Amino acid sequence: xxxxxxxxxxxxxxxxxxxxxxxxxxxxxxxxxxxxxxxxxxxxxxxxxxxxxxxxxxxxxxxxxxxxxxxxxxxxxxxxxxxxxxxxxxxxxxxxxxxxxxxxxxxxxxxxxxxxxxxxxxxxxxxxxxxxxxxxxxxxxxxxxxxxxxxxxxxxxxxxxxxxxxxxxxxxxxxxxxxxxxxxxxxxxxxxxxxxxxxxxxxxxxxxxxxxxxxxxxxxxxxxxxxxxxxxxxxxxxxxxxxxxxxxxxxxxxxxxxxxxxxxxxxxxxxxxxxxxxxxxxxxxxxxxxxxxxxxxxxxxxxxxxxxxxxxxxxxxxxxxxxxxxxxxxxxxxxxxxxxxxxxxxxxxxxxxxxxxxxxxxxxxxxxxxxxxxxxxxxxxxxxxxxxxxxxxxxxxxxxxxxxxxxxxxxxxxxxxxxxxxxxxxxxxxxxxxxxxxxxxxxxxxxxx
Numbered sequence: 001x002x003x004x005x006x007x008x009x010x011x012x013x014x015x016x017x018x019x020x021x022x023x024x025x026x027x028x029x030x031x032x033x034x035x036x037x038x039x040x041x042x043x044x045x046x047x048x049x050x051x052x053x054x055x056x057x058x059x060x061x062x063x064x065x066x067x068x069x070x071x072x073x074x075x076x077x078x079x080x081x082x083x084x085x086x087x088x089x090x091x092x093x094x095x096x097x098x099x100x101x102x103x104x105x106x107x108x109x110x111x112x113x114x115x116x117x118x119x120x121x122x123x124x125x126x127x128x129x130x131x132x133x134x135x136x137x138x139x140x141x142x143x144x145x146x147x148x149x150x151x152x153x154x155x156x157x158x159x160x161x162x163x164x165x166x167x168x169x170x171x172x173x174x175x176x177x178x179x180x181x182x183x184x185x186x187x188x189x190x191x192x193x194x195x196x197x198x199x200x201x202x203x204x205x206x207x208x209x210x211x212x213x214x215x216x217x218x219x220x221x222x223x224x225x226x227x228x229x230x231x232x233x234x235x236x237x238x239x240x241x242x243x244x245x246x247x248x249x250x251x252x253x254x255x256x257x258x259x260x261x262x263x264x265x266x267x268x269x270x271x272x273x274x275x276x277x278x279x280x281x282x283x284x285x286x287x288x289x290x291x292x293x294x295x296x297x298x299x300x301x302x303x304x305x306x307x308x309x310x311x312x313x314x315x316x317x318x319x320x321x322x323x324x325x326x327x328x329x330x331x332x333x334x335x336x337x338x339x340x341x342x343x344x345x346x347x348x349x350x351x352x353x354x355x356x357x358x359x360x361x362x363x364x365x366x367x368x369x370x371x372x373x374x375x376x377x378x379x380x381x382x383x384x385x386x387x388x389x390x391x392x393x394x395x396x397x398x399x400x401x402x403x404x405x406x407x408x409x410x411x412x413x414x415x416x417x418x419x420x421x422x423x424x425x426x427x428x429x430x431x432x433x434x435x436x437x438x439x440x441x442x443x444x445x446x447x448x449x
Contacts, residue, residue, distance in 0.1 A: 005083035006043070012086050013039050013097060022089060022098040023048045025079055026115050026226055028425050029059045029305070030356035034079070034101065048079040048101060055103070055113045056425055059306065060432060064424040069113060069417065077111050078104045085223055090192035091234045100223055112417045115358035119219055121415060122362045125369060132267045133365050134345075136215035137225055140256035140353050141232060142249050143179060143207045144242045151439060154249050156207035157241040176202045176209070179239075186235045193231055195224045204318055205253035215261065218361045225258070225357035247304070247352035248311035255312025255319050256353040260364050261337070263345040264288070264372075272342055279341040283375075289325050289346055290378040291371015292334050292364070296323045296350055297393050298407035301400040301426060302363035303351040307433045310396050312352050320349050321390035326382040333392070336381075350393070359422075366413040397430050 013021070021042040024034040033054050052070040056063045066074065079101035089096040103114035110117035126133055145157040159178030176183065183200065190197045199212045211228070213221060229245055236243035248255040264273050264284070274285035296303070304310060312319045320333035325346075327336050335347040346368070351360045370376070382389075394400040401423050404410065411419045 005081075006045075008083050009081065009086055009099070010043055013043070016088055016097065017095050018088075018097045019094055020096045022096060023079065023081065023101055024098060025050070025055075025101050025103055026356060026358060027055050027057050028113070028115060028356060028359070028422055029057065030115075030226065030229075030358075031057070031059070032226070032230060033057075036096075047081070049076040050079055050103075051075070052077045052103075052111060052113065055111070055115075056421060058425055058429045058432070060429070062428055062432065064421075064428045069421045069424075077114075078106060080104050084220075087193050087227070090189040091231075091238065098227070100226070112415045113421050115356050115362075116219070116222075118414055118418055119222055119358045119362040122365050122369070122413060123218060125413065126264070126365070127267065129373075130267050131264050131273065133218045134215050134263045134265055135218045135221050135361060135365075136213055136261040136345075137221060137357070138210060138212045138257070138259040138261070139225065139228065139245075140203050140208060140210045140258070142205060142244050142246075142253075142256060143182070143209065143236060144244055144249065146240060146242055153251065154242075154244070176200065182235060182239045182241070185238065186232065189231050189235055190228070193227060195228050195231065197228070203254070203256075205250070205256075208253065208256065218365060219358075222357040222361045245353045247306065247309040247354045257312070257319065257349060258351045258353045258355055258357070258360065260348045260351060260360065261345050262348065262364060262368065263343070264368070272344055274344040274346075275341040281344060284372050285344060285346075286378050287371045287374075287376055288368040289334060289336075289371065290376030291369065291374070292346065292348060292367045293323045293325065293371075293378055294376055295367035295370055295407070295410060296333065296348070296364075298403045298410055299363040299367055300350070300394050301397075301404045301423070302359045303348075303355060304397075304400060305356065305359075305426065306354055307397050307430065309352045309354055313350075313393060315387060315390050320386075320393075322386050322392040323350070324382045324386045324389055324392070325378060326386070329382055329386065331386040332382050333386075362414060363410075366410060370409050370413065397426060397433075401426050401430070 018039055021037050024032045027033050051074050053066045053074050056066050081099045081101050085100035087098050089098050103111040143157050144154045196214045197211055198214045201210050203210045232243045266273055276282045323333040325334035326332040328338050333350045348364045394403050405423055
């Protein structure tokens with residue numbers, strides 16, 4: 001690392017009287033991994049080292065055969081801090097900072113398996129053409145009552161009124177205010193953590209909330225989403241409740257999404273390339289949509305990465321089951337919101353909130369990029385409801401793995417080694433899940449068949 005970033009971090013730690021530093025990376029699932037170091041050890045010039053295989057953990061802590069991906073000796077990688085990501089950890093009992101690291105080989109090249117490196121790879125392809133993506137994620141999540149028994153269904157928590165929210169309260173101010181202590185502290189934490197949160201609304205489900213982020217650079221927004229999830233969980237624990245980013249946590253309530261608004265600007269001028277000088281939509285705009293239509297089904301594994309994800313992507317559950325597109329049409333997987341010509345953008349409504357944000361950003365931008373460079377024309381826009389269209393997307397995790405393995409253009413965009421490893425991690429998760437005997441099976445099959 002050059003002297004300037006190190007000096008900047010040293011000054012940050014001095015200014016905030018920091019004693020310890022959380023050094024974090026994200027694995028393929030989106031879980032924070034790393035080490036907590038004393039300040040002096042962090043600043044001594046030796047970068048953190050972790051086994052490369054840590055990137056291959058499944059959500060339940062298993063690992064596939066990592067020989068093809070990291071080698072027989074399970075070598076270390078060098079984790080280099082990104083000074084721009086250093087923040088104070090506002091919920092820590094002592095003065096603690098956090099910094100996100102990039103995973104590097106000892107020769108200075110990026111580790112292909114690292115999600116942050118995958119997103120950087122895609123952004124570099126945009127930059128080579130003089131383009132810069134702009135994104136704005138919307139994140140839905142549920143507040144739920146504390147539950148330490150996984151066999152018991154989740155329930156909405158009790159608010160300050162002393163009552164549990166039973167009905168759906170879309171956009172209700174009072175329903176949000178019922179959790180004022182939680183949201184006031186979360187707002188404070190987000191401000192201290194420099195997360196750039198913009199708006200808060202109550203979504204359709206009981207106890208379901210949505211946070212919107214200001215638009216910006218894709219890597220920076222992925223960092224913010226990664227950190228935001230942890231901030232929400234930590235805040236909820238301080239208030240005696242849980243927060244969950246499962247895609248479909250409750251049977252009778254809608255699922256939770258991470259909708260991604262995206263546009264592309266000319267890197268030199270800042271002009272939105274989705275709009276022509278006369279204000280009309282450009283061919284690149286339509287080709288971007290065409291790329292999403294063609295490639296989102298093959299990339300679904302990165303938008304719906306868990307078995308639970310596919311419970312959300314079902315008919316009449318306020319979630320898309322298609323990749324049709326339409327103007328201000330929320331029944332489509334791809335929506336074009338009403339906007340001024342300079343703010344013309346495309347909303348990908350397929351990703352669940354359970355995604356790894358780096359991989360979801362990389363995947364949606366890859367689909368749009370392929371559409372632009374291949375000149376893919378989209379289908380005609382859908383002007384009525386698309387709820388009845390449900391044949392575009394894989395129906396389960398196993399089908400999604402197969403579709404991703406069979407798409408060379410996406411492998412070329414994201415890195416063939418990464419795609420192979422990601423699919424193998426997900427295959428192991430699916431195999432582990434498939435061994436589980438559910439309560440439904442015991443209830444309906446044990447004594448009846």
